[in-house]
Amino acid sequence: MGETTITIIAIFLASILMFVFPLMAVSNQHDEVVQLAVQTETAEFVDKIATKGKVTQTDYDVFLEKILATGNTYDVELEVQILDENPGKKTITTSPNLIGENVRYSEYTTTILNAIKDNPNKEYSLKKGDYIIVSVKNTNITIAQMLRDFAYKIVGKDVSQVNATYSSMVINNGQ
């Protein structure tokens, strides 16, 4: 009786050690690499927008291709904070526009993508002083997440494994 119990425990432990742990370790590692790759791609995309001064359909498509090549599905959010009026303008003789004083209004993903579609050059122009923020979250469940769910449940809103955010101020006016 004792021997069978020990044997069962031994087989159970052996299976965990030989299959589950390596799988968990490798998939965690894979997720970290994917996170770094997506972060780099996002940073590159935002820098391109900031230096060109516009969001083009080609850039966006290339960006989506690159992050989808990592094997996960993603949810990409774009936000543009556009420099608007300066309500704090003090007198006529001092400067009218100041980055940091003018208020901004935001436009989000759907508006931007629709504007790109309607534009004949397939681009959305920005001007100096606007902010562009891009954030990427993964929407599928990766292997590491599945294994972890099996062991313990993570409760809370941070259920996405791969997150990348990057923002920058636009430094050139798009034509």
Added chain:
Amino acid sequence: MKLQNLIVIFLLIIIPILLVSGYYISLQIKTMTLQNQYNIKLSDATKEAIEAFEINTVEWNNEYSNIADSKRRDIEASINTFTTSLANNLKISGSRKQAIMSYVPSIAYTLYDGYYIYSPTEIAKLSLDERGVADLQDGKVRYISKNGGTTDNRENAVTTYEHILKPFVEYTEILEGTDIIINYTLDNYIKIYGTIDGEYQVKEGYVTSINQSVNSENLSENIGYKNLTNSPTDPPTYNYYIKNYNYVYDTIGEKVYYDNINETDGDKIGWFILNNQQKSYLSKTGDATKWKKAADGNLQNLNGSNINADLFDYSAINYYIEANNFTRWVNSKLGSDFDFLEINEENNPEDKNSKFYKHKTEVIKKSISEGLNQAISSYSAKSTYNYKMPVLKEEDWEQVLNNVSIITFLQGLPIGTKYYNNYAIATSTRNKEYVNPNEIYFIKENDDNDDYYHKSCNCNISGYTGYNNIDFIIKNIGENYYYPHNQLACYDCIINSNNNIDKIKVEYLTALARERYAFSH
């Protein structure tokens, strides 16, 4: 016991231990990753703040940024940009932006002749009447009391912490044993106040040990301007032009251009200044006349349409005359008592190894550190997290003293096993606050053989004229863009840039002297 049993028991003990220590190590790794990410985000936000400052003062609002009021506004706008940028990077938006400011114990802006500190200060809440104006009783303001109601005793008032921009502090020191105060700046300009030879004197100027003989110069650049069209419309319409004109600096350092062609509608012959992108011609009478200082120290009137207009600029000559005079005065009055003020060949104020320079950097470092220490520790005394001032390294101080800089601190964010505590420094390279001696570009006017501008390099550039690097930034007029100088960068000079000025000593010193003279007036 059988071997398998021992193995199983061993595994049953070891695996939980490994799991726990693995978890702990991964927590450490996450802490380091998060710290690295915050470092990057903080330094990005700081760089954007200084970029906004450059764009605001150099490109957009050229004419107004020297007024004192405008400077405070520029700095507050730049700080606002830092907050927005940091909040965007951390994905916090909207009204929660201000929440991130509670983790920033102070921001220091080091400018040419002093610094500003932006930090939280205790402010007592005033009691306001129904119009929103402070409630006065017997001529004294009333505060909201801690025990409810109002009081006019500030000690019992309810206080809040708000970030405010503190008043400007200059880099000063009091000389030992006297009441003489010296204000230092980032280059060799100083201001001295105090009792010298029994009477109270105030004198300022550049100190230099270089006595270089320089010549007058012929300066010119492209400018864009607009003229009203003749047809009356509402809003008014303009015609835009871009042309090249000669200019000189007047006694307050403003560029005065000379129009000798009279080609387009609305042009005349004569001296003019640019006012809101329109030409404003100087008249013979009244306060519209401007003056420039000629080589013999006399003031020459720039007015009307002098047919024999003297188009030469004498600022470089004036700089050396005045600087040498002032240096002689400083040497005679103070050089004997204080060895760092004895200016001569060995103690050249522009040399980083001279006694004067070392003493000046000590004073500036001490002034900034004390200001920051005081701001951070007074905030720390009243909050739950113990804010500490990080020690800035030597390279950081060198960067700060190189040009206009911003130093930001971020403390108190919880990351894994500890709290985040770091700072970031960003330095501006193109601004109107400071004439950077390493950023003077040389061009030859109207030479078709050489379309490039040079720094100090191996090209043969004797006889070239040097201009400040902010005169090469793109400007816009109407819907067009133009460059004040059409030259492009010389490849050799950018790639093999060294700060060796031996070959172009006269040209370099002339340009530097002229820019400094115009800047200080």
